[in-house]
Amino acid sequence: MANSPLNGKRLGILVGGGPAPGINGVISSVTIEAILNHGMEVIGFQNGFRHLVEGSTTKNRVLTVDAVAASYHRGGSILGTARTNPAKDEKDMAKVLGVLKEMNIDCLVTIGGDDTAFSGSQVAKRVGPGAVRGPGENKFLRVCHVPKTIDNDLPLPEGTPTFGFETARHLGTLTTRNLHADAKTTGRWYVIISMGRAAGHLALGIGKSSASTITLIPEEFRDKSITLEGIADAIIGSILKRKLQGKDYGVAVLAEGLIESIGEKGLLSALGEDELKHYGRIERDEHGHLRLGELEFGRIVKDYLKKRLKELGQKMDFIDKDLGYELRSADPIPFDAEYTRDLGYGAVKFLASDLSSQYGAIISFIDGRMVPLPFEQMIDPKTQRMRPRKVNVDSESFKCALRYMVRLEHADLEEAASLKALSGLTNLSPEAFKARFLPTITE
Template sequence: MDISPLQRVRYAYQPKLPAILRESITKVAPQKGEATSAQSDADRIKALFPNTYGLPRVSFLSGVNTDISKKRNVGVILSGGQAPGGHNVISGIFDALKAANRENTLYGFKGGPSGILEDSYRIIDEEYLAAFRNTGGFDIIGSGRTKLETEEQFEVCAQVCKNHEIDALVIIGGDDSNTNAAVLAEYFLAKGHGIQVIGCPKTIDGDLKNESIEISFGFDTATKTYSELIGNIERDANSAKKYWHFIKLMGRSASHIALECALETQPNVCLISEEVEAKEQSLVSIVDYIAKIVAERAEDGNNFGVALIPEGLIEFIPEIKVLISQINNLLAKEEKAFNKIADGSERIAFVAERLSKETAKVFTILPEEIQKQLLMDRDPHGNVQVSRIETDKLLAQMVEEKLSGMKKEGTYTGKFSSMTHFFGYEGRCAFPTNFDADYCYSLGYNAFLLIGSGLSGYLSSVTNLAAPAEEWKAGGIPITMMMNMEVRHGEDKPVIKKALVELDGKPFQYFAEHRDKWARETCYTYPGAVQYFGPAEVCDLTTVTLALEQTR
């Protein structure tokens, strides 16, 4: 047996489209709305993007668009980390492209942006695509993290496209990838290359969003996958009644994944990085908060619990944020001297001696393993790689030490045993939920309509997502409207602004209203496995976050 029964059945699933995208493709026309402006730094963004700044929003309505039928070749690139549904974006592009003109061709560039620089591609046809429809992963053409950001690279891209008579590129990626798409679109227009660039919003982190990008694809599947696992652990904890489980959840900077999983499973503790930063909570105060909940549950005879920890938490704790900043600067300045030291303990001593007095105190109270993790290689942006820092183990260990002290003082009489987990890669390539299968297919189909409307520098946008798919709205927004200026490698750069958890938003407010009850009592909910067949209220269910955000 080459494939599983579920995989075979999923190949045949026909994703649902918004009503407007079910029309004959020549009977769908763009309607331009109001002009747009950048998130912030408007004048500077406008100066950098004179050809794509201030473009109008676009909605698709019934109309006439005969131009869409002309022959086109389109290239597609998967960029950055995997997210469930990427294959369906490509499926949507392919089906729309063929609906417009059977002679159209789809070029899939292999291994991410480097594929176009190296002219490494494959023609995506119906036979090849059939094995990837409605499946997780990016293995159809692979992905990569090469950045398209220099004029030399842009000219290579232009020449490769011209060699294959490619009229448009679709870049499927997150905030950095779509920033690159905006820069590339601007360059092509400025140089008169005649090559369109359209982006599609991908990231399980959920931090690529605004009123026109209500959710980034993959977030729905990833959070449901993690929530199933968390629910299983909650059931086990409530059965064994002897472990506290500390679960770190992928999400880089923003806490959207942790918040959504908390809303789905109602754990005893869920930390939200954005709240920690807003309240300037110290590491000690966070440990005290968790220890207090452990002690209160122990008073009720419940020596067990579940705590959710966002991946990026460590960077939002004020004194740790300062520590990371000082370490980054120190390692940048004294990289050669530091790299000559092989022994881990000596490396720690080297850094501790060169930190400010207050920051050195913070560094020394951390467990040695965490100290070593803070000194590991930086990511391409020069940032600490937070996924490697075992915040779950750090908090479990510090809570245990706090409870030990409380026991000596006679203020705690319970038992504490902890287990730690990191849920990340388990959710990035999962079989897409019906929601993500439908949404991603719609994003891809919609992306080709943007191309067929002669647009460039736009992000494919499908909205009204808490409603049934037939009521979804299709269109596009200029990528520049999501941008601001940020310092990258010591220079101001235009980038898409990350959307963090809004503390005055409905999802967080609902969580805040209920967390005290969830902390003391055992209120676990068990989402169970993702369902693909059955009632729509079960199979097509969207995230709690999206449902709350769109509650009138």
């Protein structure tokens, strides 16, 4: 402790963005490591940057080992969280820097996703390594960011998950398995919408782990246009193939990012604005575009499936289920409990190193070793975000996932007897059936 360059220093810690299992693990690990092994005082800022942009020096608390020791395995965040982004306004950022200076903060650890990482990087840019400070201005600050999201879409090294993802996949899988049992018992289909706007990791992880009948993610469409009709027909193809197997039930898992891929024009083309009003508030942003997050995507898909099946002479019962919010503040499974301890320890290790006097960084682990990833390498200054990590649809893992789904394949449409059997379940001729469903096949 006596030899630590952080001895006697003050460390601030805050959480931004949406919840993820393991936040308390990071807070706990950072606090214990900083106090016991580096002789620091730790200040927890409540609700992210929200009160800092107000210039408040009172919405925080001193964190002690006893206060955080028992929280590492609990869900939620003992410091709360908020989506306030001080980097959008220089006046807000000035207030943040003013509070940090007034409270004599020497090191800052931010926990969050893209926006929080960018905010942390902007603090580092202004008062961190390389920043030019005049007389009386903020003192030098060491800054690092611990990335979190259940979507697993931040560009960490290959095979390195964001914390919270494994817990969300685990609990989402258990829920989906239960729904699969209900589907089998009652003879119906479930349409499950999984969180994950930028990438399909969580949807695919849940679908694959629960042996769901079919999983659809935006990445699998590659450069092809994604339409509501195409999504519905991919699921209908699975439904019909299951019927030939004597099974009138199933589970379809869809990534919520599919609605973004369909887009405003696609939804309006398939449904029209009047019908779209039945699925949520029709709100538009300052550019006149629909806020797709206000629409119930699961219910849209469910009703559209019924309509498309009816046109084919088929009927099926569906139930839609959104999966995500109940996963975000869950107690972390052992993987994330252990992983977040590593991340918290790694954050303080970085801050105590000479590297933190050279740059601010995002904390990552590769092959069991802490690797700080400089903000400048990870964040695009134009978009103010990290490049989303997409599902690698050329990987063996994705190909394996496809093999265990029930989906139409080329053989189903090329073999005459199979094509005749499938088309016989509908009012389409074999030729018309093949023409309609051939585009739904994933290569």
